[in-house]
Amino acid sequence: MTRLVPAAVLLLGLPFALSDFWLFIAIEVLAFALYAVSFNVLLGYGGMLSFGHAAFFGVGGYAAAILLKRAGLPPMLAFALVPVVALVVSALVALLIGFFSVQRSGIYFAMLTFAFQMLLYTIALKATGITGGDDGMTGLKPPGVLGRPFYYYYYALAIVVPALYVLYRLVSSPFGFTLRALRANPRRVQYIGVNVRAHQLAAFVVSGAFAGLAGGLFALSTGNVFPGWLNWTASATPIVMAVLGGVHTFLGPAVGAAVYVVLEVLISGKTEYWPLAMGVIIVVLVLLMPEGLSGFRRKPA
């Protein structure tokens, strides 16, 4: 508890200390922290490597954009509905994709999620009338003062912190412990009478839903959403963040997200070769730091 107070002071005080530019980056960190932690519910706890998780982040972003631009609702109402719609729509998509994907495990699971993501990417690219096709959707703005980073930051905080708390309670619950057991030895868990696929599917849906929420949040912060969010190269992002922060701690991926986002801002401000720098960072990470930054060889209890 004593560690919560300084953390709360830091998070609540940030808007007074940061410029609008860095506040914008802080909002991005919040969204990606939620994205990476939700992804890690699958990887770190369930031992399921989703290689199509950008699908849900993207679906959440598109759900928010379509709600704001095409639903014809009053801006205030549409905006208020964004978190709910982003959650529900990505949960439904995750239910559909997950239903097929959890039939397989290991690398085949990864490839199924990958195939479905590419399917959605193609749809985002080709359904020009709804998604704007190649140009994506731009000009999304939260109404009123929320359009300013100072206020939007608090809005994002008010969504991300409770969402992380829900996820934390989930992984600390009996359900969460069953997931960890599944990572360690799925066959044995099955033998004691646990429905393995149902647990995996439930984790997949929760993970996808919160990734979608993060996507919706991020779309409104940047004001746009592009099909590239759903392309295969985007699915490396949550994996890098989780592995960078350490997959064996709950908040490790959030730390990884913060480091990743800040590094991207700093490096891409200096050179256009950010992918090259990121590639080198990943190589170093994979070869030298297999437990991530916050890992220190700690395993979940």
Add this chain to the structure above:
Amino acid sequence: MIDLVVQQFAWVQSPVVVARQLLAGVSNGMLLFLISAGLSLIFGVLRIINFAHGALFMFGAFVAVSLTALAPETTGAFAAALIGAAAGLAVLGALLESGLLRRIYHAQHEYQLLLTFALVFILGDVAKLIWGREDHSVSVPSLLTGSARALGLTFPTYRLFLIGVGIVVAIALWWVLHRTRWGVFVCAATMDRGMLSALGVNTRWLFTAVFALGAALAGLGGALAAPIVAVGPGLHVQVIIDAFVVVVIGGMGSVLGALVASLLVGIVNAFGILAIPGAAVVLTFALMAVILIVRPHGLFGTPE
């Protein structure tokens, strides 16, 4: 509604269009085969999904850009480009395997995936540093320009050449894998690496050689594709996806599967463009998902 559908398929009546699309589909399929055969072999032996394989293909195309620029449109320069791309990529492949990939064979899937992903980003940017951001074009060598006439139809010579090369490579690969001692080791490695190693085969060297062979095939494919695509830094992003779809459909680890699935995907794409413009890609991903669900080891792969 029916009229509209019928209209979409009006080209069926035109043998010229059907023959043209078939040729385009088969020749594109042969290019796909060159890249996916290597991807499949590497997965079969090394158990690694090499996402950087598209980047190796792109490097092959860029090498062809540089080498053909020495003497544009001459057959000699083009031949040099093909050999240079294959040899150069074999060396690069051997370096990548022995320097990086070798260290993560026993790591978890996410680390393997991340490492080949890192290579995608690194190689993509290195290509930009060397060859710039703009698209390059390579002209068809003088010997292969023009077209051949048969059955009252005309076929571009270069497309026929691509099909010929594909057939030669397929036969050569079959011979190497099934008629040489080295090929027996490779096939054994796809089944049980530990046993092969215990029997005294130097699997370290075998893995390097397989990766180098896969890279050489990708490089050759890239050089062959150079005259019919825009050679730019984004080339690899789409190519790897097509190859990946092929490998999943054909069965990971199976070269025969890669051949059949390459031709299948090439032809489906060529006719899909006519039947449902823009949506042909959806078709191939849907096919890939169905295969993964009902037959995850693919058409010709062996179940785990």
